[in-house]
Amino acid sequence: MGSAVIVRPSLGVRARRLGFAIAQPVGSVVIALIIGAIIMIAFGFDPIKGYGGLFRYAFLSEFNITVTILNSVPLVFTGLAVAFAFRCGLFNIGAEGQLLVGSLFAGWLGTLIHLPMILTVPILLVTGSVMGALWALLPGVLKATTGAHEVITTMMMSWIGLYLTSYLVKNVLMDPRSTIPASNRITEQADLLTLDKVFPFLFGRPTRLHIGVFIAIAVAVFIWYLLTRTSLGFSVRAVGSNPFAAEAGGVRVSRSIVVSLLISGALAGLAGTVEILGLHHRVFDRFSAGYGFTGITVALLAKNHPLGVIPAALLFGALTNGGAGMQLAADIPIDIVDVLSGVIIFLVAAEEIVKGFGRRRAKRQAAAQALALSSGDEGAVA
Amino acid sequence: MQAISESPPRVGGDAGDIVVRLTEISKFFPGVVANDRVNLDLRRGEIHALLGENGAGKTTVMNVLYGLYGPDGGVIEVEGHSVRIKSPNAALALGIGMVHQHFMLIPRFTIVENVVLGHEPRTRFGALDLFEARRKLVELSERFGLAVDPDRRVEDASVGMQQRAEILKALYLGAKVLILDEPTAALAPQEVDDLFATIRSLTDGGLSIFFITHKLEEVIEISDRVSVIRAGRVVETFDTARTTKEELAHRMVGREVVLRVEKTAHTVGEPVLEVENLSATDHRGLTAIDGISFTVGAGEIVGIAGVDGNGQRELEEVIFGLQKHTGGRILLLGEDVSRLDVRKRIDRGIGLIPQDRQRRGLVLDFDLVENVLLGNQWRALYSRPLGIDYSYLREQAGEAVEEFDIKTPSVEVDASTLSGGNQQKLILAREIRRGPKLLLAAQPTRGLDVGAIEFVHRQLLELREHGVAILLISYELEEVLSLADRILVLYEGAIALEVSGDDAVREEIGLAMTGGSRRNG
Ligand SMILES: Nc1ncnc2c1ncn2[C@@H]1O[C@H](COP(=O)(O)OP(=O)(O)OP(=O)(O)O)[C@@H](O)[C@H]1O
Ligand SMILES: [Mg+2]
Numbered sequence: 004m005g006s007a008v009i010v011r012p013s014l015g016v017r018a019r020r021l022g023f024a025i026a027q028p029v030g031s032v033v034i035a036l037i038i039g040a041i042i043m044i045a046f047g048f049d050p051i052k053g054y055g056g057l058f059r060y061a062f063l064s065e066f067n068i069t070v071t072i073l074n075s076v077p078l079v080f081t082g083l084a085v086a087f088a089f090r091c092g093l094f095n096i097g098a099e100g101q102l103l104v105g106s107l108f109a110g111w112l113g114t115l116i117h118l119p120m121i122l123t124v125p126i127l128l129v130t131g132s133v134m135g136a137l138w139a140l141l142p143g144v145l146k147a148t149t150g151a152h153e154v155i156t157t158m159m160m161s162w163i164g165l166y167l168t169s170y171l172v173k174n175v176l177m178d179p180r181s182t183i184p185a186s187n188r189i190t191e192q193a194d195l196l197t198l199d200k201v202f203p204f205l206f207g208r209p210t211r212l213h214i215g216v217f218i219a220i221a222v223a224v225f226i227w228y229l230l231t232r233t234s235l236g237f238s239v240r241a242v243g244s245n246p247f248a249a250e251a252g253g254v255r256v257s258r259s260i261v262v263s264l265l266i267s268g269a270l271a272g273l274a275g276t277v278e279i280l281g282l283h284h285r286v287f288d289r290f291s292a293g294y295g296f297t298g299i300t301v302a303l304l305a306k307n308h309p310l311g312v313i314p315a316a317l318l319f320g321a322l323t324n325g326g327a328g329m330q331l332a333a334d335i336p337i338d339i340v341d342v343l344s345g346v347i348i349f350l351v352a353a354e355e356i357v358k359g360f361g362r363r364r365a366k367r368q369a370a371a372q373a374l375a376l377s378s379g380d381e382g383a384v385a
Numbered sequence: 386m387q388a389i390s391e392s393p394p395r396v397g398g399d400a401g402d403i404v405v406r407l408t409e410i411s412k413f414f415p416g417v418v419a420n421d422r423v424n425l426d427l428r429r430g431e432i433h434a435l436l437g438e439n440g441a442g443k444t445t446v447m448n449v450l451y452g453l454y455g456p457d458g459g460v461i462e463v464e465g466h467s468v469r470i471k472s473p474n475a476a477l478a479l480g481i482g483m484v485h486q487h488f489m490l491i492p493r494f495t496i497v498e499n500v501v502l503g504h505e506p507r508t509r510f511g512a513l514d515l516f517e518a519r520r521k522l523v524e525l526s527e528r529f530g531l532a533v534d535p536d537r538r539v540e541d542a543s544v545g546m547q548q549r550a551e552i553l554k555a556l557y558l559g560a561k562v563l564i565l566d567e568p569t570a571a572l573a574p575q576e577v578d579d580l581f582a583t584i585r586s587l588t589d590g591g592l593s594i595f596f597i598t599h600k601l602e603e604v605i606e607i608s609d610r611v612s613v614i615r616a617g618r619v620v621e622t623f624d625t626a627r628t629t630k631e632e633l634a635h636r637m638v639g640r641e642v643v644l645r646v647e648k649t650a651h652t653v654g655e656p657v658l659e660v661e662n663l664s665a666t667d668h669r670g671l672t673a674i675d676g677i678s679f680t681v682g683a684g685e686i687v688g689i690a691g692v693d694g695n696g697q698r699e700l701e702e703v704i705f706g707l708q709k710h711t712g713g714r715i716l717l718l719g720e721d722v723s724r725l726d727v728r729k730r731i732d733r734g735i736g737l738i739p740q741d742r743q744r745r746g747l748v749l750d751f752d753l754v755e756n757v758l759l760g761n762q763w764r765a766l767y768s769r770p771l772g773i774d775y776s777y778l779r780e781q782a783g784e785a786v787e788e789f790d791i792k793t794p795s796v797e798v799d800a801s802t803l804s805g806g807n808q809q810k811l812i813l814a815r816e817i818r819r820g821p822k823l824l825l826a827a828q829p830t831r832g833l834d835v836g837a838i839e840f841v842h843r844q845l846l847e848l849r850e851h852g853v854a855i856l857l858i859s860y861e862l863e864e865v866l867s868l869a870d871r872i873l874v875l876y877e878g879a880i881a882l883e884v885s886g887d888d889a890v891r892e893e894i895g896l897a898m899t900g901g902s903r904r905n906g
Contacts, residue, residue: 019415228772232772232773232775233768233772233773234762234763234767234768234772234773237755237758237762237773238762240751241748241751241759244748244749244750244751245744245747245748245749247744247745248744248745248746248747248748248759249748249759250707250727250745251705251707251727251737251739251745251746251760252727252759252760252762253726253727253728253731253760253762253763254728254762255726255728
């Protein structure tokens with residue numbers, strides 16, 4: 004029976020799925036750029052000059068590309084943090100606080116210990132992740148036990164983290180000789196190697212690029228593997244897609260929720276720690292340029308795919324960097340960059356609009372199902 | 386392809402008065418021809434049954450008519466005019482309403498809220514005007530004998546009431562043509578009778594109905610004409626009065642079908658499941674199971690008969706560990722498992738075919754491979770130190786698809802793309818292939834075609850031969866009667882009757898199901 008039925012893994016299905024997954028975010032970015040151009044024209048700016056400047060300052064020249072990549076590194080981590088929780092159906096909007104807390108304690112410890120580099124770096128990276136995770140623990144436990152919504156609790160913890168770290172930097176850690184709120188220098192044994200030291204044959208001159216770039220890529224690949232190839236990742240995704248079926252499939256739903264938020268927090272903590280060990284070498288008050296929040300956008304654009312987070316982070320890294328260029332080259336206010344990211348978020352979130360340009364897809368059934376499920380407390384994000 | 390008979394028009398439908406005509410409708414999905422030049426017409430006032438195997442394309446062609454899918458070919462005419470139906474709203478504007486195989490109501494909303502959803506009546510000041518909606522709903526409900534409580538939340542309503550709400554929603558929006566996709570699959574016999582009475586009053590009122598079902602008796606009982614669909618094509622359209630169940634089954638499957646499997650006598654082994662004084666509450670905290678005790682032995686099928694809402698769902702969930710019990714014990718092979726979590730119970734050898742397949746049974750946006758993994762993800766067979774062994778898993782999924790004849794172009798498509806019956810088969814394949822010691826089978830053949838039912842019944846009997854204990858929870862008395870060694874009738878959370886499968890008297894069971902007798906308690 005069923006003669007026409009093929010049961011071999013078919014490349015066609017996978018390729019189609021991948022193509023579809025990529026087309027949508029790319030399409031959103033393109034449309035956002037077009038809308039940005041229209042806005043520029045409307046306000047009497049020259050979009051060609053504007054985008055030309057943006058591109059030039061984002062990518063052309065070693066200096067510019069270095070800045071773009073350095074901007075992207077923390078975004079890869081925070082993007083992963085948000086994406087991971089998303090895959091479990093959780094909206095961790097408190098990555099910023101987890102990032103600050105994680106890096107503060109890693110940095111603090113870094114000012115105290117004196118160990119060889121081979122130990123110092125791993126110890127501090129672990130400290131940062133553990134503290135970040137700890138900052139997400141309470142929201143996780145509350146969600147799992149009482150159903151308290153993580154959007155509220157992670158945000159509250161985020162503010163607590165922000166003020167706590169700020170207080171500690173100003174009152175406890177502050178280097179008395181410093182004029183700005185910053186800690187003592189972290190031990191040099193904790194500095195992430197710069198790439199000219201690792202690949203002397205590639206870099207003629209010293210560079211600010213550090214091995215954090217590779218850590219970010221490696222962590223993205225690891226998270227991808229964890230999510231798609233392991234039983235833990237499977238459970239997390241099952242809870243995210245259909246917690247009722249997951250439960251009946253022996254998944255310990257509460258545990259998955261807590262674990263996902265812990266991993267998410269750890270990734271956020273890592274974002275700040277790598278930033279500090281790689282670039283600042285001190286803990287500054289509020290050194291994060293909103294990486295935790297931009298991470299939400301990055302994750303959205305990446306459609307919560309851990310590998311998609313890398314190009315998405317690069318895009319936002321380039322936008323912040325190139326935005327300044329646009330201002331210089333064409334006098335276009337840097338705020339246009341915020342408009343662009345706003346439009347991108349809107350388009351990615353409003354999937355239906357981009358897909359088939361208003362042609363209704365027969366996803367109604369799935370949508371009704373999702374709606375029915377999310378009318379519980381599964382933190383679905385529209 | 387279509388053999389329209391030359392017989393004179395019957396009571397239900399005038400051959401000259403065609404409301405909807407589908408000509409050469411085709412619909413393709415990646416790797417699947419779901420509809421292949423389908424021709425169908427619907428006469429005014431008729432009940433036109435669609436019959437076909439799982440995955441034959443019944444739901445798809447009706448979704449095309451309802452505007453959910455654009456056809457890849459063919460013409461739709463409504464009242465003689467060729468139309469392009471681009472959305473369900475467009476379909477409703479043309480007077481076409483549909484009640485899906487899987488309901489599309491929002492559980493947290495009340496029935497009246499669900500009915501008006503998307504078409505909310507407003508007061509002059511733009512506020513939601515539920516008063517007017519409720520009035521209209523009650524009027525419709527009385528006119529067509531569709532009893533619902535407008536203010537009840539959907540999650541608290543019985544399946545039958547949810548269905549009536551769906552029908553009312555279509556009527557509320559002015560449907561003249563109603564598509565019912567397997568409306569009886571989830572109903573108790575009494576509810577089916579009520580539904581049929583409703584359907585008749587609707588057609589008397591001038592509505593025309595497409596009625597999808599797998600049950601041949603229902604086709605014979607209710608329809609005026611019946612079209613058999615096979616592999617995406619309409620094989621033949623019959624006047625119901627001129628055909629028989631056997632002929633239909635044969636046309637549908639292409640071979641003879643055994644409508645009732647024979648079970649062999651054999652002895653029952655040691656008790657596998659022992660339920661002692663078990664109590665549980667429903668989600669509102671009211672008593673749902675009231676201190677019941679029974680056992681299921683190795684190689685025994687114990688059937689739980691009863692009308693939906695008498696504790697079946699809670700029984701299923703409590704024994705599997707999805708819900709806490711409030712009293713009593715559950716023993717599996719002598720071990721008290723009533724405090725173990727689901728995973729441990731699976732490990733001890735309990736398998737579950739849940740009654741709510743889309744909610745409990747499947748992750749619809751996972752592919753078939755990962756749905757086969759569900760409930761196995763921690764087992765050494767699949768979970769290697771370096772992660773899940775997907776190539777082995779893919780093999781297993783392929784075998785499951787082969788063995789259970791699941792119609793799909795690939796094991797890597799999302800479970801949501803499977804037809805309803807094939808989703809059910811996927812769950813059955815997963816749970817049976819796991820080799821359980823105790824199988825909780827709730828509505829295991831819901832939505833399956835006659836051929837697949839025969840297959841599943843044989844599978845269950847084979848498990849029984851191999852000493853598996855099976856607790857069969859079914860609203861289908863026929864199924865319980867044909868499979869069970871022992872039958873327990875559940876009424877208001879207690880066992881109202883216990884009879885052996887051999888000397889079961891249909892009337893006696895029927896009576897106990899409605900609270901008529903209490904021989905045993
Ligand atoms: N959205 C979809 N995407 C891909 N394939 C689909 C989709 N919907 C249906 N199909 C395929 O089309 C075929 C026909 O499905 P359909 O749902 O119409 O079957 P059916 O006759 O209603 O079966 P059942 O009795 O099991 O409900 C099936 O092989 C199914 O896999
Ligand atoms: Mg169907």
